[in-house]
Every structure is written in structure tokens, then in C-alpha cells.
Amino acid sequence: MASSLTWSLFLASLLFLFTLPSPTLSSDVVSSSGNTGAESSVRDLCRSTPYPAACLDSLKLSVSITINPSVLSLALRTLQAAISEAAKLSSVLSSAGRPGAVVESQRSSLQDCQELHQITVASLRRSAGLVKPEARKLADARAYLAAALTNRATCLEGLAGARGPLKATLVDSWLAAYAHVSNSLSLVARSGGRKGRRLSSARSFRSRGGAGFPAWVGRRERQLLQDGDYGDVDPDSVVTVAADGTGNFTTLGEAVAWAPSNSDDRTIILVRAGVYEEHVDIPSDKTNIVLIGDGSDVTVIRGNRSVGDGWTTFRSATVAVSGEGFLARDITFQNVAGPRKGQAVALRVNADLVALYRCVMDGYQDTLYVHSFRQFYRECDVYGTVDFIFGNAAVVLQAGNIVAKMPIPGQSNVITAQSKDDPNEDTGISIQNCTIVASQELASSNVIVKTFLGRPWKNYSTTVYMESYMGGLVDPAGWKEWSGDQGLDTLYYGEYMNSGPGSPTDNRVTWPGFLVMDYDDAYSFTVSEFIYGDEWLESTSFPYDDGI
Incomplete structure (x- = not known):
């Protein structure tokens, strides 16, 4: 399931890369001339994300193609990476459920993590279908990605006092997967469509x-x-x-x-x-x-x-x-x-x-x-x-x-x-x-x-x-x-x-x-x-x- 989804998103991201227009940087697009320019632009963009190294790693394909990638297309690539890492984390969570692998200090902390991660996976899938140049869809994507990051925080808080041979691996897997989620949110936010203030003349009050x-x-x-x-x-x-x-x-x-x-x-x-x-x-x-x-x-x-x-x-x-x-x-x-x-x-x-x-x-x-x-x-x-x-x-x-x-x-x-x-x-x-x-x-x-x-x-x-x-x-x-x-x-x-x-x-x-x-x-x-x-x-x- 996870592999087919990743492949579908890979194809979708390629289609997105080749079909989106590439206006100037002021229109939220990374412009370039050739591979060198694209790589430079992507590097500059990744420096502005919370996890630059993870961002660059997830965008290797984008800089290997001689095109002008848009911020939205790059956001889709980071989402693909997030979904791929989330699938790996699901496997680690399954292993963590074995007796003695992770010893909880609070009842149900592992159950919390499993439930929250399941919701995150669904949120990432929905977000991938919403990374489009439409303000309302981008607002929904941001809501889902913000919820996913909240799930990360809640899980890690519950695991803080846990111990066991698999705890470190579990925490590292959470951090790795959700670094891509954080980067995705950063790129989607940069893409525009953020909630803004209406002009005074357009405001109305209705009860x-x-x-x-x-x-x-x-x-x-x-x-x-x-x-x-x-x-x-x-x-x-x-x-x-x-x-x-x-x-x-x-x-x-x-x-x-x-x-x-x-x-x-x-x-x-x-x-x-x-x-x-x-x-x-x-x-x-x-x-x-x-x-x-x-x-x-x-x-x-x-x-x-x-x-x-x-x-x-x-x-x-x-x-x-x-x-x-x-x-x-x-x-x-x-x-x-x-x-x-x-x-x-x-x-x-x-x-x-x-x-x-x-x-x-x-x-x-x-x-x-x-x-x-x-x-x-x-x-x-x-x-x-x-x-x-x-x-x-x-x-x-x-x-x-x-x-x-x-x-x-x-x-x-x-x-x-x-x-x-x-x-x-x-x-x-x-x-x-x-x-x-x-x-x-x-x-x-x-x-x-x-x-x-x-x-x-x-x-x-x-x-x-x-x-x-x-x-x-x-x-x-x-x-x-x-x-x-x-x-x-x-x-x-x-x-x-x-x-x-x-x-x-x-x-x-x-x-x-x-x-x-x-x-x-x-x-x-x-x-x-x-x-x-x-x-x-x-x-x-x-x-x-x-x-x-």
C-alpha cells in the first residue's frame, strides 16, 4: 500500500513539475536557468525550511531535471518524502509494540503514538491532493499538516519517560519522518494562499x-x-x-x-x-x-x-x-x-x-x-x-x-x-x-x-x-x-x-x-x-x- 502510494505521488510530482507555469520568484516560484541555477535556487529555498538537510535530500530529483521547479512542485516532493518516511515509522511502531521493546512510564503512550500516526498518514495523503495553486485547497493542506506536527509533539511528550531497547530508534524515526512534514508545511505556506485580512470595504458582520x-x-x-x-x-x-x-x-x-x-x-x-x-x-x-x-x-x-x-x-x-x-x-x-x-x-x-x-x-x-x-x-x-x-x-x-x-x-x-x-x-x-x-x-x-x-x-x-x-x-x-x-x-x-x-x-x-x-x-x-x-x-x- 505504502509503496504504490509513493510511486503514484512520484509520478504526480513529475507531472506537477512539468505542467506548472514558472513565473518569477516574486510569484513564489524558484526560477533558474539550467541545472546549476535550479540547484542553487532549491538550495536557497531549503535553507529557509526548518530542516534544510532533509529538504535537500527530498528534492534531489527536482534539481537533476533541467526545468524551473515551482515551490508547489517542491512541496509535493517533500510530501512524498514525508509519506515514505511515515511508512517506515509505521513499521517501527509495530515493532515497538512487542513485549519489552518500549517500556511505558505512562499507560497507553504507545497506543497514543500509533493512533496519532495513523491520523497523520491520512492527513499527509489528503494534503498531497491539495497542493495546488488554489488558496482554499492550500488552507486545508496547512490544517492537515499542522495537525500532523501536533501529533508528533503529543507522541514524543508521552514517550518522554519511557525506556527500553527500541525507544531511541522509535524517537529517531519520529523525528526523521516529521522533519519532512515540517518542511512540507513551510513550503506550502510559502506558496501563498495564507489567510489574509480583507479590505475594510469588503467586511461584513452576520449573525x-x-x-x-x-x-x-x-x-x-x-x-x-x-x-x-x-x-x-x-x-x-x-x-x-x-x-x-x-x-x-x-x-x-x-x-x-x-x-x-x-x-x-x-x-x-x-x-x-x-x-x-x-x-x-x-x-x-x-x-x-x-x-x-x-x-x-x-x-x-x-x-x-x-x-x-x-x-x-x-x-x-x-x-x-x-x-x-x-x-x-x-x-x-x-x-x-x-x-x-x-x-x-x-x-x-x-x-x-x-x-x-x-x-x-x-x-x-x-x-x-x-x-x-x-x-x-x-x-x-x-x-x-x-x-x-x-x-x-x-x-x-x-x-x-x-x-x-x-x-x-x-x-x-x-x-x-x-x-x-x-x-x-x-x-x-x-x-x-x-x-x-x-x-x-x-x-x-x-x-x-x-x-x-x-x-x-x-x-x-x-x-x-x-x-x-x-x-x-x-x-x-x-x-x-x-x-x-x-x-x-x-x-x-x-x-x-x-x-x-x-x-x-x-x-x-x-x-x-x-x-x-x-x-x-x-x-x-x-x-x-x-x-x-x-x-x-x-x-x-x-x-x-x-x-x-
């Missing part, structure tokens, strides 16, 4: 209420998604989960297992009132699943895994979503491990085009793991203490409540920990028109607890707060260091038109990466610009504001 649906969304599905009124819907058209045994299933896990794999149609699962004590995994082949609860106050999915009990952060999630097109409304996702157990995720999402409406994510440290891809949360409440919205997705949280809880003694609360690790990734956390307040317990306590808007988990950490109400719990400095001066020059932390006693920016941090944004800056982080929401959110029926 979407989900009134319009594409033709493929059926009447029953529209009714279920739009108003939750199931009264006159044929019960055979949906699947029901009910803890009391009155539905098709008694657990959500059973319903997910029943759902068709790789479906282009939505599978609707009604989750009736009740507390469901289970850990639910929605794998990458379970696409377009829709969960509809009876209300976030009565439909609760509860788990208690934590890093303190030996799980990886990735695997600690009560509900883990890897299936593209996932939707949920009127449900609470909860992790009750407690504040002393460390990282304990209530909801993890590492899937593309995911949206939640009127849901609650409740935990302490690391409550909502917005791991990767593009996500949207509308009128959702997130409760926690430390880094309780974290990850490397491109995500917008809109019109919800962010509630800081009482941490353990001596801790500060930190709302976000964004983990962008490559300047070419179009990722970040955008919080718009939300309310940031203290829980009742924290607000009524005499204990002084500092609460910060975020801290930089990785060097290019990107987080913005726009048009939000900030209660008095927010520390005047606003933001907190992660470790020393890590990322303070390269992060992007922005605030725009916020209100409330915690919103004044006069005493904010003075880091080079902190910015009081203007309209143009803020517009780049709206639903329409940051996650291309106008192109996919209307089909969900969930309301959203596409501008500022």
Missing part, C-alpha cells in the same frame, strides 16, 4: 441562526439539530442512548461502536437524561457523528482518568473525538479526578470541522483539550483551574462562559495554554464575546487566587480575547510565563475591545509578543477568517457570528 441548510440536510435532521424537538420524529430514524434501558443502547460507547464507519452521512445519537459513567472514544473512522442531549444540566458523561493515576494527558479524556465532522449539543462532559490528580481531560478533540453548542466541559487541570484541526464552540461553558483550555487547534469559542474554579493551595489559575510550535501553523485560540468569571466557591473565598488569561506552552503560542467580559478575578498583568522567557518574543497574545474590571490593559505584561489589537488584527481571528466557518458551520444549524 447566523442556522435558518438555512444545504439541500442534503434532511427535514428530520434539521428539526433535531435546530430545536431539539423530537416529538413527531420517527424513532427508527435515530439511535437513542438511555441509562434506564428504554433506548437502543444503555451506554454511549455502544452507540458509537454501532455507528457506521467512514460515513458521509450524519449519524444522530440522542443521549437521554442521566449520568453516564464511561470513557468514550470516537475514533477517526467514525465520521459525522452527532450527539444530542436532553440538556447540559441533565445529560452528563463522566470520567475520572488522570495523569496522577498513570494515564497520558491524551488518554485521560472522558470523551475523545478523532472523527471528522463531529457535532454535539446540550451535553456535559466531565472529569471528576479532582484538582490534585494533575492533568485530567473532560473533552479532547483532534478532528476537523467539529462544532459544539450549549455544552459544558467541567474539570480542573486541562479540562478542554483542543488538540488539533479546526473547531468551534458556541454558548459552551468551560470550568477549570490550570491550563483548562489548551492544545493546538484553530479554534473559536464564542458567546460562552469561562469559569475559574478553586485550585489547590498555592496554585494560580491559568485559562489557556496554547501550543503552537511552528510559525507556519494557522493555529491558535480565539475567545470572542465570552464571559470570564469565578465560580461561586472561588468568588466567595477569602483566599487570594491569581487568575491569568494564558501562558505559552510552546514558543509560538497564539491566543486572543475579543469583545469579552473579564471579571475582577483576572490579574492586572493578564498573562503568565511558562518557564523563564520561553516564547515571550515569539508568542502572539492579543486583546481587543474587552470590558469588565479585569479588562484594562494599562498594567498588562510588556512582552514583545503581547498586543492590544486593532480592528484588522482582531478580524483575522473571527469565525470567517480563522476557521473558514462560513464554509461549513451553516450545515450544523448552530448559530455563530462570522465577524466582529
Whole structure:
């Protein structure tokens, strides 16, 4: 499978090399005159990538042909190299699963790596078909490649404490394969089509209420998604989960297992009132699943895994979503491990085009793991203490409540920990028109607890707060260091038109990466610009504001 795919991409790259026009370098093309010029241009281009030696190695064929290779054609070559190395890594991962080959310090770290790499392989294949001179396709390719790089980071974090004879080989294989992924993202980003700011005259603001649906969304599905009124819907058209045994299933896990794999149609699962004590995994082949609860106050999915009990952060999630097109409304996702157990995720999402409406994510440290891809949360409440919205997705949280809880003694609360690790990734956390307040317990306590808007988990950490109400719990400095001066020059932390006693920016941090944004800056982080929401959110029926 891998060899045939590599050969197909090899032929495709040759065709791409010979058919693309070769305008000047100012048009994102490497121009040359003969082999020497092509080699010089490719070398110059590779010097600008994160891994120049790997780049040159992957582009040997390109410089041996007397043509003027374009940046996009070279990006396709690096993608071919990434897919080839990914196939080798798959073999190493298989060997690592043998008893004693890699001894885990945290449960499931190898399983995490295998699952994440499988998603990466699919992302690379999809990206290879999108490396074309069309801005929208390039944006999708960048989203997939950024997710792949996030998978690398997550795997290596989980393996950090592992040991065994195959560990070094496994880590080296990860680094080798993903060097080509990083180079591919660099070249695709250089090719143009990056998200840009619209001219002021072209801007518009629309509040979407989900009134319009594409033709493929059926009447029953529209009714279920739009108003939750199931009264006159044929019960055979949906699947029901009910803890009391009155539905098709008694657990959500059973319903997910029943759902068709790789479906282009939505599978609707009604989750009736009740507390469901289970850990639910929605794998990458379970696409377009829709969960509809009876209300976030009565439909609760509860788990208690934590890093303190030996799980990886990735695997600690009560509900883990890897299936593209996932939707949920009127449900609470909860992790009750407690504040002393460390990282304990209530909801993890590492899937593309995911949206939640009127849901609650409740935990302490690391409550909502917005791991990767593009996500949207509308009128959702997130409760926690430390880094309780974290990850490397491109995500917008809109019109919800962010509630800081009482941490353990001596801790500060930190709302976000964004983990962008490559300047070419179009990722970040955008919080718009939300309310940031203290829980009742924290607000009524005499204990002084500092609460910060975020801290930089990785060097290019990107987080913005726009048009939000900030209660008095927010520390005047606003933001907190992660470790020393890590990322303070390269992060992007922005605030725009916020209100409330915690919103004044006069005493904010003075880091080079902190910015009081203007309209143009803020517009780049709206639903329409940051996650291309106008192109996919209307089909969900969930309301959203596409501008500022």
C-alpha cells in the first residue's frame, strides 16, 4: 500500500513539475536557468525550511531535471518524502509494540503514538491532493499538516519517560519522518494562499441562526439539530442512548461502536437524561457523528482518568473525538479526578470541522483539550483551574462562559495554554464575546487566587480575547510565563475591545509578543477568517457570528 502510494505521488510530482507555469520568484516560484541555477535556487529555498538537510535530500530529483521547479512542485516532493518516511515509522511502531521493546512510564503512550500516526498518514495523503495553486485547497493542506506536527509533539511528550531497547530508534524515526512534514508545511505556506485580512470595504458582520441548510440536510435532521424537538420524529430514524434501558443502547460507547464507519452521512445519537459513567472514544473512522442531549444540566458523561493515576494527558479524556465532522449539543462532559490528580481531560478533540453548542466541559487541570484541526464552540461553558483550555487547534469559542474554579493551595489559575510550535501553523485560540468569571466557591473565598488569561506552552503560542467580559478575578498583568522567557518574543497574545474590571490593559505584561489589537488584527481571528466557518458551520444549524 505504502509503496504504490509513493510511486503514484512520484509520478504526480513529475507531472506537477512539468505542467506548472514558472513565473518569477516574486510569484513564489524558484526560477533558474539550467541545472546549476535550479540547484542553487532549491538550495536557497531549503535553507529557509526548518530542516534544510532533509529538504535537500527530498528534492534531489527536482534539481537533476533541467526545468524551473515551482515551490508547489517542491512541496509535493517533500510530501512524498514525508509519506515514505511515515511508512517506515509505521513499521517501527509495530515493532515497538512487542513485549519489552518500549517500556511505558505512562499507560497507553504507545497506543497514543500509533493512533496519532495513523491520523497523520491520512492527513499527509489528503494534503498531497491539495497542493495546488488554489488558496482554499492550500488552507486545508496547512490544517492537515499542522495537525500532523501536533501529533508528533503529543507522541514524543508521552514517550518522554519511557525506556527500553527500541525507544531511541522509535524517537529517531519520529523525528526523521516529521522533519519532512515540517518542511512540507513551510513550503506550502510559502506558496501563498495564507489567510489574509480583507479590505475594510469588503467586511461584513452576520449573525447566523442556522435558518438555512444545504439541500442534503434532511427535514428530520434539521428539526433535531435546530430545536431539539423530537416529538413527531420517527424513532427508527435515530439511535437513542438511555441509562434506564428504554433506548437502543444503555451506554454511549455502544452507540458509537454501532455507528457506521467512514460515513458521509450524519449519524444522530440522542443521549437521554442521566449520568453516564464511561470513557468514550470516537475514533477517526467514525465520521459525522452527532450527539444530542436532553440538556447540559441533565445529560452528563463522566470520567475520572488522570495523569496522577498513570494515564497520558491524551488518554485521560472522558470523551475523545478523532472523527471528522463531529457535532454535539446540550451535553456535559466531565472529569471528576479532582484538582490534585494533575492533568485530567473532560473533552479532547483532534478532528476537523467539529462544532459544539450549549455544552459544558467541567474539570480542573486541562479540562478542554483542543488538540488539533479546526473547531468551534458556541454558548459552551468551560470550568477549570490550570491550563483548562489548551492544545493546538484553530479554534473559536464564542458567546460562552469561562469559569475559574478553586485550585489547590498555592496554585494560580491559568485559562489557556496554547501550543503552537511552528510559525507556519494557522493555529491558535480565539475567545470572542465570552464571559470570564469565578465560580461561586472561588468568588466567595477569602483566599487570594491569581487568575491569568494564558501562558505559552510552546514558543509560538497564539491566543486572543475579543469583545469579552473579564471579571475582577483576572490579574492586572493578564498573562503568565511558562518557564523563564520561553516564547515571550515569539508568542502572539492579543486583546481587543474587552470590558469588565479585569479588562484594562494599562498594567498588562510588556512582552514583545503581547498586543492590544486593532480592528484588522482582531478580524483575522473571527469565525470567517480563522476557521473558514462560513464554509461549513451553516450545515450544523448552530448559530455563530462570522465577524466582529
